Amino acid sequence: MPEKLFISTSIPYVNAAPHIGHALEFVQGDVLARYYREKGFDVFFLTGTDENSLKNVLAAEKRGIDVKVHVKENSDIFEKLTKVLDISNDDFIRTTEERHIAGAQKLWNACDKAGDIYKKKYEGLYCVGCESFYTEKDLVNGLCPEHQTKPEVVKEENYFLKLGKYQDKLKKLIENDELKITPASRKNETLEFINKGLEDLSISRSQARAHGWGIPVPGDSSQVEYVWFDALSNYINVIGYANDEKRFQDWWVNNKRKIHLVGKGIARFHTVYWPIMLLSAGLPLPSEIIVHGYFTINGQKISKSIGNVIDPFSVVKKYGVDPTRYFLLREIPSGKDGDFSYERLxxxxxxxxxxxxxxxxxxxxxxxxxxxxxxxxxxxxxxxxxxxxxxxxxxxxxxxxxxxxxxxxxxxxxxxxxxxxxxxxxxxxxxxxxxxxxxxxxxxxxxxxxxxxxxxxxxxxxxxxxxxxxxxxxxxxxxxxxxxxxxxxxxxxxxxxxxx
Ligand SMILES: [Zn+2]
Missing domain, CATH: 1.10.730.10 (Isoleucyl-tRNA Synthetase; Domain 1)
Structure with a gap:
């Protein structure tokens, strides 16, 4: 029996159409999947879309259409991009699918059973763009470091996951590379973050604030699961966590090679929160988190307001699929930031x-x-x-x-x-x-x-x-x-x- 290897990209939010940055992650993941297949591994390569975010609700409301229609439309565009880029993914998971919802709720129950979930009143600074709470010290000049926007003050009663309980265990696993973080600079960054002490993570939202969109918390219909808690579980839901125990054992529990490829902006969710969710649920961790950089366009950050967003479909149409893949893979240093320009292409x-x-x-x-x-x-x-x-x-x-x-x-x-x-x-x-x-x-x-x-x-x-x-x-x-x-x-x- 060939050795198994699981590899996933992150699953993008579908609040807007894909830009060239998404193409980068798809092709990087695809190279790894195809490389290991050539080496004789039995590879399962996963991508998909993250659809339960409040951002989607807001984007749909802006367009004046049903959220379900909105997310389906955008998810289809991401799936089409995987085809246009010749991505060899074995599955494409949408977090609005039944198989995902069942798994996200099963994971919640497992953490709850371990005694790691509790409810408390909370007030915090929230960036909708990141779907994340920030503390004052995380902000740069009072603004979200990713979005340069002012986070809103949110006050409500939420469920929390005990992170501190697993802090030392996680630290050891990262230090000795049982949970390998590539490149090493990201490993050091993660350890620094853990060393500052982990605050418990809010893992639910009120139905009202979520505009009724999201996966209900098991046993409490007034709350939905925090979109990250729900989304991260996609990696195991796709291989049968909720509905196919044999498959789940083969691909996750007994499989030594499980790789997540993610962008640097969401590294922490994969190097800290996701591993702790798994530890709490009594499940094995991924073997490696690979973190890629971002890129600028002609030296400028990709931004809608600057108007330099590049549509990957048009690049492939003009230059062909392999030249597009080649440029992204050759010009952008994999673990670091790079620059995109048509001249260089x-x-x-x-x-x-x-x-x-x-x-x-x-x-x-x-x-x-x-x-x-x-x-x-x-x-x-x-x-x-x-x-x-x-x-x-x-x-x-x-x-x-x-x-x-x-x-x-x-x-x-x-x-x-x-x-x-x-x-x-x-x-x-x-x-x-x-x-x-x-x-x-x-x-x-x-x-x-x-x-x-x-x-x-x-x-x-x-x-x-x-x-x-x-x-x-x-x-x-x-x-x-x-x-x-x-x-x-x-x-x-x-x-x-x-x-x-
Ligand atoms: Zn943000």
Whole structure:
């Protein structure tokens, strides 16, 4: 039985349509899912939408439509984006689904049974944008650090989850990487936060303040579950927490590899609150929380008021799915912040994709087509030893980079290999050898073809469509009959036609 690996993205709020930042998280998660599938893991890759937020109610009220209609419309757009970006998710969960509601309530009951939920009167500063209470010390100049808006004073009776009770246990689990937080800077940040002392978390809202929208608290219909308490449980609800014990045991309880990929703005919910909810319910924790950064547009924060929100659908439409994926994965350092600009995108397209990769593939394919009647019998003795070493070294560095969530670095290792191949061919001048020295020609072509095919394999999780196209060019297609030892050139089309 192959080892299981569960990986999720966060589930975005559907109060508005997706922007390019959502595309980043989708493709990053997709690379990890596809990478581990290639490594032989039985992968379950999850994404979905968070629909019980007050933000959705407010957005629907503004539009003058029913909340259910509003969330369904927007959820459909997010799901469509996963298809447009070629995301290989195995499920798409919506938090308004019955399977989720049942799980969110079961988790509540489990924490309650452990004696960790109590009711008290509360007054606090609330940011609706974050759906989160803040203390004065969390604010920057009195404003929410995420939204730069003034939080409202909220006074009501809520249920609370005892966080302090699990503080030391959580700290140990994070310190010894039983709950691994990547990158390490986020681990340190989390430990600092825990060391300041955890205040109990408000986990319900009055029906009135929630505008009647949300998952009712079991046994108290005057309250709904706090949207984060409800939303976080999606990760286990999708694999049968409430309704399929066997599946839940297989995918969560007995599975060692469970990864959540999240943006830095919601790291704390995943590194502190969610693990404590699980500890309280007596359930195992995820194995790793990977935190990615944000990006700016031409150096400016993405914001509706600046009007620089980029629609991911239009980017894919203009440049294609793989160039969009490539740019996001190569240009934005995975664990850090980066910048998006069309100028940089086009430079990456014309340079890395059209020149370094696309031209290399057509050049070598054309040499085989012109000089070998389109067929290369693969003889491993013709493979250059230096090139072989470089391929092996690149593979190792690539794997290390992906597993440390340095996706941009992993890509740079593939391009080092492609650059090497380009320089190698220029130096060997196979177009001269083709006539004068056939054996030398075969060596050069065997080596270049090997580098291309090996690079394509490494590219597969990042640019699945490009991988297919490259393999197809060299005759690896069901029905064509190419084997590993014989390459048959099929139609040669430019992989990335140059942008003007
Ligand atoms: Zn906020």
């Amino acid at each position: 086009e430079a990456r397209y014309n340079g890395d994709l059209a020149n370094n990769l696309g031209n290399l593939v057509s050049r070598v394919a054309k040499l085989i087509e012109t000089n070998l009647e389109g067929e290369l019998i693969f003889n491993p003795e013709f493979l250059d030893k230096e090139a072989e070493k470089r391929i092996e070294a690149a593979k190792q560095k690539y794997e290390k980079a992906v597993e440390e969530f340095q996706l941009h670095t992993a890509l740079s290792h593939i391009w080092e290999l492609l650059d090497y191949a380009n320089v190698y061919i220029d130096g060997k001048k196979p177009w001269v050898d083709a006539k004068e020295s056939p054996e030398k020609f075969l060596k050069t072509i065997t080596t270049s073809t090997t580098i291309i095919l090996e690079s394509a394999k490494l590219l597969k999780p990042f640019l699945p469509e490009t991988f297919e196209k490259i393999y197809k060019t060299f005759g690896f297609e069901p029905g064509v009959g190419a084997k590993e030892d014989k390459i048959i050139i099929s139609e040669i089309k430019p992989l990335f036609p140059k942008l003007q």
